[in-house]
Structure formats: C-alpha cells, structure tokens
Amino acid sequence: MAWNEPGNNGKDRDPWGNNGKNQGPPDLDDLLRNLNRRLGGLFGGNRSGGSGMGKAGLSIALAVGVVVWVVSGFYTIKEAERGVVLRFGNYSHSVEPGLRWKPTFIDEVYPVDVESVRSLPASGFMLTQDENLVRVEMDVQYRVVDPQAYLFSVTNADESLSQATDSALRYVVGHSTMDDILTTGREKVRRETWDNLEKIIEPYHLGLQVVDVNFLPARPPEEVKDAFDDAISAQEDEQRFIREAEAYAREVEPKARGQAKRLEEEAEAYKSQIVLRAAGEVSRFNELLPQYQAAPKLTRDRIYLETMEKIYQQANKVLVDLPNGSNSMIYLPLDKLGQTPKAAKSADASNAVQNITPTSQTVVEGGNSAPVPLRGGDRFTGRN
Structure with a gap:
C-alpha cells in the first residue's frame, strides 16, 4: 500500500517528513539568501537584511573570475615552435606560431621546437667481426618533424632514438673488421649505421628526422694503440704517395704527348723533305741524261768538278x-x-x-x- 493512499487513518506517512506540504522545486532566492548568510556578509551583507548587497558582491566575484579565466587563456608560440593542443587529455589540433588563446582547465598546450637541430652522442666499447675490442664514438644530429608523434607515439622519443642508435652502431661494428673501422672503412660504417638507424625507428613513428651521422675517430685498446697508430700513419703515407704519383702523372703525361706530337710532325716534315729532294734528284738526272748521251766524257768531268767544288766548300x-x-x-x-x-x-x-x-x-x-x-x-x- 502506498504511503499517501486514503485510509491511513489521518496519519502522515511521508518518508521525507514534509508533513503533507507541497513538494515543489526549491526557491532560488532562498538558496541565494542561504548562501549569502553562510558567507557571513563578506560582500557587505548581514544576517538580517543584506540580500541585495550579497547578490551584487557575488556578481562582481563571478565577473572577476571570468576575466581572470579569459586572461589566463592567452599564450604565445615562438617562431621555431609548434603547439600541440590537448582537450580534456585527448589530442585536438596543432597551432602555428603567434599569439593564441585556449580555454583554461579545458585545453592544454605543449610547445615543441621543430627547427633546431639536436645532437645525440653514442659511444662505447664494441666487439668487431674479427673479435677485437674497439671504442667507437658517434654523434647523431636530428630534428622534430611531427610534434604530435614526437610527444605521444612513445614514452620518450629522445631515449628511444638513443637506444636505436646504440643498437644500429653495435650491429654495424659487429659486422666490420677493426682495420676498416680505424682506417679505410670509416665512411662505410657511417653510412650503414645511418641506414640501419632509419630502418629501426621507422615502425615507431617517433616524429624525428635524422639529419646527419658523424662517425668520430675510433680508438683501439691502450695495449695495442701504438701498433694501430703506426698502421694509420702508413695508410696516410700510402694515400699521400698515391696523390703525389697522380699529380706527377698529370704533369708528365701532357709533356710526353706534346713531345710525341712534335716528333710525329718532324718525321712528317723529314719525310716530305726527303721525298721532294728525291723527286728533285730524279728530275735533275732526267735532264742530265740527254747531255751525257751527247758528250759522256765532258759531262763526267763537269760533274766531277762540281762535286769537288761542293766538297771543298764544306x-x-x-x-x-x-x-x-x-x-x-x-x-x-x-x-x-x-x-x-x-x-x-x-x-x-x-x-x-x-x-x-x-x-x-x-x-x-x-x-x-x-x-x-x-x-x-x-x-x-x-x-x-
């Protein structure tokens, strides 16, 4: 049986204790009056009759709070940064550099530098393919290209890049000989480390781009350092001798070609001279033949005298x-x-x-x- 049904013998069974009074909504004025009374007249009101002053003070307080809330929402993103906006903890959008506004307590903004090139060193003693121990140092230069992925793809993108660099470097050094790492194969180690590093970080979407990888001079253990210094010095001498030989070849080869060309031209000139002289002798003897046939002795004597004249002249x-x-x-x-x-x-x-x-x-x-x-x-x- 319901508590308010007839036949309850005039007894009020209202569980809220309103004794049968009207159960309408509460009066807003009463709520404000009670609030003002509890504040103890902080805004000029009193317990007896200060409801008007209480309402005005509350309005002023609310207005001041709104102004403070609006002003606190202004922020600035620098030229080299991009802002990542979170709304109630979820990614909302990204903002460009300039003066911006956000609703305080609703949005949070994280500025990220996307133009500066950052440096990440990596070093350690590593084992080579020929089972030698060498200390390798490398410096990775990178920058942020995706602020959202940089902040939220992994827990710490910089730490993840550091671990990936160490893994790639150890892999490449483990597949290279010590002589290559210390002397001729340095550029190869650098390029392979760069390629492996990009392959490792690609699935994680770190929002980073590797700009350059610098392979610093590697050092052998102190016990064999002198021997390897001698090897490096010999390698440098070899390269120097090669460059000197190439320079000498570039200097001598054009001279040799010019000299060969000159000899060829002299030979051609000598050939032409001999051929023309022979042709002239043939022509002269052809002209002399009829004279010899007409007077053989006189012609022989004249030829003899002319020949002796030429001999005595020289x-x-x-x-x-x-x-x-x-x-x-x-x-x-x-x-x-x-x-x-x-x-x-x-x-x-x-x-x-x-x-x-x-x-x-x-x-x-x-x-x-x-x-x-x-x-x-x-x-x-x-x-x-």
Missing part, C-alpha cells in the same frame, strides 16, 4: 806551293783546322779572315807564309 783546307830547297817555315792555322765548318765560319768572321765563304781556305805560295783567302767557287789550278 771542309777546312790548306794549299801549299813551295819551291824546291826552300827553308821557309810554314804557318798552319791548326786552331781553325780543328773546328767544324760553322765554328770556323764564326771565328773567321770575328777575325776578318773569311769574308764570304763558309770555310777557311789558305794558300801558301813561294817562300811566304801569308794566308790568302779564296772565294767560294774558286779552284786551284797550279802554280802562279
């Missing part, structure tokens, strides 16, 4: 004609006789002995030893 000679029983001393120019025709020509020209002919010709006649110059083409026929 040789130093002294002609002496002394009477029988003469005791006169003969002067022979031995210094001139020992010279080549060109040198004799130069000496005779300087001493004014020879004036036209290229060789010195001296005739000693009678008992006198005075040199007599002969012109080119003159022939000695006997005594005067």
Whole structure:
C-alpha cells in the first residue's frame, strides 16, 4: 500500500517528513539568501537584511573570475615552435606560431621546437667481426618533424632514438673488421649505421628526422694503440704517395704527348723533305741524261768538278806551293783546322779572315807564309 493512499487513518506517512506540504522545486532566492548568510556578509551583507548587497558582491566575484579565466587563456608560440593542443587529455589540433588563446582547465598546450637541430652522442666499447675490442664514438644530429608523434607515439622519443642508435652502431661494428673501422672503412660504417638507424625507428613513428651521422675517430685498446697508430700513419703515407704519383702523372703525361706530337710532325716534315729532294734528284738526272748521251766524257768531268767544288766548300783546307830547297817555315792555322765548318765560319768572321765563304781556305805560295783567302767557287789550278 502506498504511503499517501486514503485510509491511513489521518496519519502522515511521508518518508521525507514534509508533513503533507507541497513538494515543489526549491526557491532560488532562498538558496541565494542561504548562501549569502553562510558567507557571513563578506560582500557587505548581514544576517538580517543584506540580500541585495550579497547578490551584487557575488556578481562582481563571478565577473572577476571570468576575466581572470579569459586572461589566463592567452599564450604565445615562438617562431621555431609548434603547439600541440590537448582537450580534456585527448589530442585536438596543432597551432602555428603567434599569439593564441585556449580555454583554461579545458585545453592544454605543449610547445615543441621543430627547427633546431639536436645532437645525440653514442659511444662505447664494441666487439668487431674479427673479435677485437674497439671504442667507437658517434654523434647523431636530428630534428622534430611531427610534434604530435614526437610527444605521444612513445614514452620518450629522445631515449628511444638513443637506444636505436646504440643498437644500429653495435650491429654495424659487429659486422666490420677493426682495420676498416680505424682506417679505410670509416665512411662505410657511417653510412650503414645511418641506414640501419632509419630502418629501426621507422615502425615507431617517433616524429624525428635524422639529419646527419658523424662517425668520430675510433680508438683501439691502450695495449695495442701504438701498433694501430703506426698502421694509420702508413695508410696516410700510402694515400699521400698515391696523390703525389697522380699529380706527377698529370704533369708528365701532357709533356710526353706534346713531345710525341712534335716528333710525329718532324718525321712528317723529314719525310716530305726527303721525298721532294728525291723527286728533285730524279728530275735533275732526267735532264742530265740527254747531255751525257751527247758528250759522256765532258759531262763526267763537269760533274766531277762540281762535286769537288761542293766538297771543298764544306771542309777546312790548306794549299801549299813551295819551291824546291826552300827553308821557309810554314804557318798552319791548326786552331781553325780543328773546328767544324760553322765554328770556323764564326771565328773567321770575328777575325776578318773569311769574308764570304763558309770555310777557311789558305794558300801558301813561294817562300811566304801569308794566308790568302779564296772565294767560294774558286779552284786551284797550279802554280802562279
């Protein structure tokens, strides 16, 4: 049976104790009056009759709170940053640089630097493929390209990148020999480490981009450091000698080619000269043949005399004609006789002995030893 049904003998069974009074909604004015009374007249009200002043004070307090809430929502994102906005803890959107506003207690903004290049060092003693221990140091440079992924894909993107770098470096060093790491294979180790690092971090979507990987000089253990220093020095000397040899080859090769080209041109010129001279001789003998057929002895004598004339023009000679029983001393120019025709020509020209002919010709006649110059083409026929 319901508590308010008829037949309850006039008893009020209202469980809320309202004794049958009206159960309507509470009065708002009463609520405000009670609130003001409990605040104890902080805004100018009193217990007896300060409801008007209480309402005004509460309104002012609410207005001040709203102003403070609005002002506290303004924030600035720097030029090199991007803002990630969370609304009630969930990702909402990203904001560009500038002055922005957010509803306080509703949105949270996390600025992320996306332009600065960050550096992450990695180092340690690692075992190579040939079972040698080497200390390797590497510096990874990276920057943020996706702020949302950088903040929320993993717990700590920087720490994840550090662990991935260490894993990639140990893998590459473990598949390389110690000589390659210390000498010739440094660039290969650097490139392979970079490639493996990008493959490792790709599935995690860290929001990072690797800009560069610097492979710092590796060091062997102190016990064998001197031997490896000698090996590195020898490697550097080898490269230096190779560069010097290449420079010498670049210097000598053009000269050799030029000299070969000059010899070829001289050979071609000599060939042309010989061919033309031979053709001229053939032509001359063809012209001489009819004369020889007409007068053989006269032609032979003329050819002989012309030949001897050419020979004597190119040789130093002294002609002496002394009477029988003469005791006169003969002067022979031995210094001139020992010279080549060109040198004799130069000496005779300087001493004014020879004036036209290229060789010195001296005739000693009678008992006198005075040199007599002969012109080119003159022939000695006997005594005067």
